[in-house]
Amino acid sequence: MNSIKHIDLIREYGSDILDSEGMKIEKNCVQHGIYSVYDHSLFVTSMCLRIAKKMKLHVDEKAMVRGALLHDYFLYDWHNKSWANSIHGYTHPGKALKNAEKDFKLGRIEKNMIKRHMFPLTPIPPKYKEGMILCLADKICALYETFGGIKHKHRIRKERIRK
Numbered sequence: 001m002n003s004i005k006h007i008d009l010i011r012e013y014g015s016d017i018l019d020s021e022g023m024k025i026e027k028n029c030v031q032h033g034i035y036s037v038y039d040h041s042l043f044v045t046s047m048c049l050r051i052a053k054k055m056k057l058h059v060d061e062k063a064m065v066r067g068a069l070l071h072d073y074f075l076y077d078w079h080n081k082s083w084a085n086s087i088h089g090y091t092h093p094g095k096a097l098k099n100a101e102k103d104f105k106l107g108r109i110e111k112n113m114i115k116r117h118m119f120p121l122t123p124i125p126p127k128y129k130e131g132m133i134l135c136l137a138d139k140i141c142a143l144y145e146t147f148g149g150i151k152h153k154h155r156i157r158k159e160r161i162r163k
């Protein structure tokens with residue numbers, strides 16, 4: 001399944017999430033480098049679908065898409081310097097779950113995916129395979145965004161120097 005089909009599937013299962021007010025906030029919150037939390041959430045969701053397909057895992061696709069889209073639904077800029085943001089890595093899954101439960105109807109898989117997605121930084125692992133896939137996809141995408149973002153910044157700087 002290619003990324004265009006992934007987008008169709010993400011739209012089919014998560015259009016209410018994508019069009020929500022919360023996602024508008026995510027578009028204005030930086031996640032890694034040049035990527036917003038919204039970009040990151042879409043990238044991670046697509047990566048979850050790719051991993052499940054590659055590993056031939058039978059998953060609840062709807063729950064996986066919705067849980068992945070909402071995994072970082074904490075709705076603030078964690079780059080602002082504050083004590084609360086210094087422990088963001090540990091606290092944001094709980095905040096994301098609280099916000100997501102307020103705005104959407106969630107099943108047990110989605111709830112557990114959001115709550116446990118920072119494993120192994122937070123010690124309790126996800127209960128379902130959809131959550132394990134999310135953990136893996138989140139780390140892959142975070143690495144790509146961080147280093148891809150740095151590469152992109154270097155390219156822009158080089159182009160500016162050349163002019």
Ligand SMILES: [Fe+2]
Nearest residue numbers: 071072092117
């Ligand atoms: Fe996260």
Ligand SMILES: [Fe+2]
Nearest residue numbers: 044071072138
């Ligand atoms: Fe994430």
